[in-house]
Structures are given as structure tokens and as C-alpha cells.
């Protein structure tokens with residue numbers, strides 16, 4: 001007997017417009033529990049906007065968004081709050097409060113939703129901090145004194161504060177050096193396995209796509225052209241997809257030849 005995969009995100013016939021500018025039209029996308037999905041596409045194809053619609057930070061102009069099997073338009077206020085807690089979001093610049101320490105930043109969402117003693121709150125926040133591989137002393141630092149890599153880990157720790165099963169990341173490795181980006185990717189894989197997460201990341205980082213994701217959703221022509229594993233995507237003959245991955249194809253072909 002096959003077990004039906006549970007959908008975490010289902011987008012049906014989505015439209016997004018800014019005035020006359022149509023970003024998405026009749027966009028469909030389904031993401032299943034446990035998937036590690038990259039949202040990929042040319043600049044301006046609406047990847048970040050789509051991520052904020054999935055995060056319920058922006059409403060689409062038409063179409064339906066179902067999260068964890070529930071259409072969000074049918075949710076009451078309390079149900080919406082509950083649904084929001086099931087989504088962790090890491091913004092491109094980290095978006096931590098500069099006046100708070102890393103630990104205080106992580107504690108903030110927990111404080112908003114749960115009544116806990118100060119010591120339990122701190123313990124929980126420390127747990128998230130350690131999960132992302134940050135050293136304990138980072139807890140008491142302010143965001144501006146962190147390196148780029150540490151800042152991104154702190155942002156992930158905060159996104160995980162409420163134990164969300166779905167983690168969204170907007171260009172997580174942008175601005176990191178190759179070693180830092182590779183270490184970050186490894187951390188994402190470990191978090192995915194340890195916490196049974198569903199991951200959706202907007203990224204232009206081809207190394208991240210190959211390392212972290214098992215599915216790639218390609219945005220083009222105002223919709224998701226295709227969702228498939230990267231191994232198939234790089235062989236896709238659609239002209240827009242072919243152009244996007246042209247350099248990657250060449251680079252990896254050379255690497256494989258060198259390995260023979």
C-alpha cells in the first residue's frame with residue numbers, strides 16, 4: 001500500500017500584479033511534506049514575492065493558497081495565527097532587531113506566543129542557537145558584531161523559534177564565501193533531517209541547489225514552468241531553462257570529465 005504524500009503548500013491559479021505589471025498568472029505549484037525545494041528563475045520572475053505569499057505576508061491578487069491542506073482564505077483569525085506559527089521565514093538580510101542580542105531576538109517570537117518562565121525561555125532559545133551551529137557566546141552578541149555567516153545562522157535560529165515544520169529562506173547563501181555557503185548548506189541538510197522540515201529556498205546559488213534541494217521549481221513566463229529534480233532540470237530543453245542552466249551544465253560536464 002502506498003502512503004499518500006501530504007501537501008504542505010498548494011498554489012492554484014495564483015495571480016500577482018503590481019499595477020499594470022503582471023508578475024504571476026495562473027501559477028500552480030504543489031510542495032509535499034519533507035521536500036527540499038528551490039524556487040529558481042531569472043531576476044524579477046517573482047520568486048521573493050511568491051515566498052512572501054506562501055509566508056502569508058502578502059496576499060495574491062487571485063487564486064488559492066492551501067497550507068497544510070487548508071485554504072488560507074477559509075481560516076478564522078485564530079487559525080491564521082496558528083498557521084503563521086507553522087512557518088519559519090529567513091529574510092535575505094536576516095532582519096534581526098539590532099537593539100537586541102541574538103538570544104533576545106530568538107526569544108522574542110517565543111515570548112509572543114507562549115507563557116514561559118525566563119529560564120525555560122532562555123533554554124529554548126539556546127537550543128535553537130546551538131541547532132544552527134552557533135557557539136554559546138554568540139547568544140550575547142548584537143547582530144552588528146556578527147560575521148555574515150553567523151548572522152544568517154542567527155536568522156535561521158529565530159525562524160525556528162516556534163518549531164515550524166515549514167522553513168522558508170530567501171537567498172540564504174547570498175554574500176557568503178564558498179566555504180561559508182557550503183557550511184550553511186550542510187547545516188540546512190542537518191536541520192532538515194533532524195527536525196523533519198519542509199524547506200523552500202529562493203536561490204541563485206547553483207551549488208546550494210545541487211547540495212540541498214531534491215526538487216527545483218522553475219519560474220518563468222509568469223508561472224512555474226516545471227518542478228523536477230535538478231538532475232532532470234539541467235537536461236530540460238525549454239529555452240528559458242536551458243539558458244538559465246547553460247553555464248552550470250558546462251561547468252559540471254567539465255568537472256565530470258576531469259573525474260574520469
Ligand SMILES: Nc1ncnc2c1ncn2[C@@H]1O[C@H](COP(=O)(O)OP(=O)(O)OP(=O)(O)O)[C@@H](O)[C@H]1O
Pocket residue numbers: 018023041042043044045046047048049050
Ligand atoms: N512592493 C512592490 N511594488 C511594486 N513592484 C514590486 C514590489 N515587490 C516586487 N515588485 C516587482 O515584482 C517583480 C518580482 O519581484 P521579486 O523580488 O519577487 O523577483 P525575484 O524573482 O525574487 O528577483 P531577484 O532574483 O532579482 O531577487 C519585480 O519586477 C519587482 O520589481
